[in-house]
Amino acid sequence: MEKEVILAASQPIAYERKKWEKSQKKQNYYRTLTLFSPITILALWEVLSRTALIDPRFFPPPSTIIVEFVHLAVNGNLSSHVMISLYRILGGFFLGVIPGILLGLLIGMYKPVRYTFQPLVMALMPIPTLALMPIIIIIFGITDFSKMVTIAGSVFFPVCINTAAGVSNIDPIFVDVAKNYGAKSKDYFFKIALPGSLPVMMEGIQMGQAIALLTIVAAEMIGANSGIGYLIWMDYKAFILKGMYVGLVIISFFGYFFSILLRFLQRRLIPWQK
């Protein structure tokens, strides 16, 4: 029989410290990779564009986009476009999220509501709200509110469906616990249904946030004379592609920022989840 003897080290602490340092180094390495990939792509783009290996009219060098960004921010009315878009996004977001949560909770909690509204929600969900823009504009005019309604229409569905799923996925044992310990319906709502559905609901809100950004750009392309979407569309039509890219970068930044904000909120609202 063969015996295998593993000798770690004569000084266990030093040995483990070395291992720990190694793992730290590895973490740094991974972080570098994450940083490295966009930088490489941007650098490559810069070089290819400057050497005209790709058409600089369609793909202007990133450095010129940055210059354009600063230029628009200082001289132009970029900030007013950003502010108006942000206003519409937030307005539309809450206009969709709040009814989405409410109806979702009702669908999850009450069977009659579920059987009345669930099929309706499912049937309406695949219709892109953007396709309804003309109708929305007829009803609400070319106003900020019509953009908000369009965004709300897209945000509503994932939030509503996720909230309903969140409630119906609550383990029935907690319903039994609440019942056995005499919870009234108000207590049941605030102590069981609402917190129990929060994790899945937040996923829906995260999805809604992404959809809101997709929608605002398109909505502002169709019927607006301000906002990021309008900027992108006008610069595209005027063939000022540098300006268009500025708009795209801003939208990307919005998405990143909102995601981080929501993740932060999620950690605060759902402290029991690890």
Place this chain on the structure above:
Amino acid sequence: MSSDIKIRVHQLSKIFFRKNSSVHAIRDINFEVKNGEFVCLLGPSGCGKTTLLRILAGLEKPSGGSYEMIHGDRNKPLQSMIFQEKGVIPWMTVEENVAFGLRMRHAPKNETKERTDYYLKKVGLWEFRKLYPSEISGGMKQRASIARAFANDPEILLMDEPFAALDEQNKYILQEELLSIWEETKKTVLFITHSIDEALLLSDRILLMSAQPGTIVREKIIDLPRPRKIASVRSNPKMGQEFVDIWNHLQEAVSGNLRGASTGLSNQVY
């Protein structure tokens, strides 16, 4: 006044009706539990003992028969259930879980705090009171579940195999802890289990059940002196005899139900 009846069950039946195959979960159950008595319902899984307990807990309606639970002190809740391990609510801290019953029945704030603190200390969860269930072990979760029920101060405790999911060591510790808390309060307890050892250790009386349809087939009085300890119950030769007796009985009940597939099970004791 310890001999008065607290729970009275008469000809209780429950059928789970389905179009093609209805299940007769329990049939014609009759028994009584005295005030302050610790009774175990012992039977194989699927014998309907959980259904019976859920009916008494108000979570299920019986199909036939009746039951009565005598509510003595109107200031106290009639009954509370101790659920299996999953019964602690994950989005509440240990402390909030223990206070749950008191909060739901809107007990005065200082009483809620007092009772919650007392039972948190009693079950050894005081230092862990701010943690969430996901941060504590299975044994600790079950301690929280026990503390929640006792803090609510009901007249009757209904326990649904509370220790079934625990590892053996934890189970022994919690069984003894349960006994020591119970002896302090002397509440009426109806305890469901499939473990013969557990029933022998805990109960004043064991009701043996058979399955399909679940019905009570026999009763055993366990008159060991209290307070009891696992070691002394285990080493008592009379209890060894009782174990074998119950085991033989359950074996018949289980193998009788396996109809045809029961060969080879009959004479094997351990």
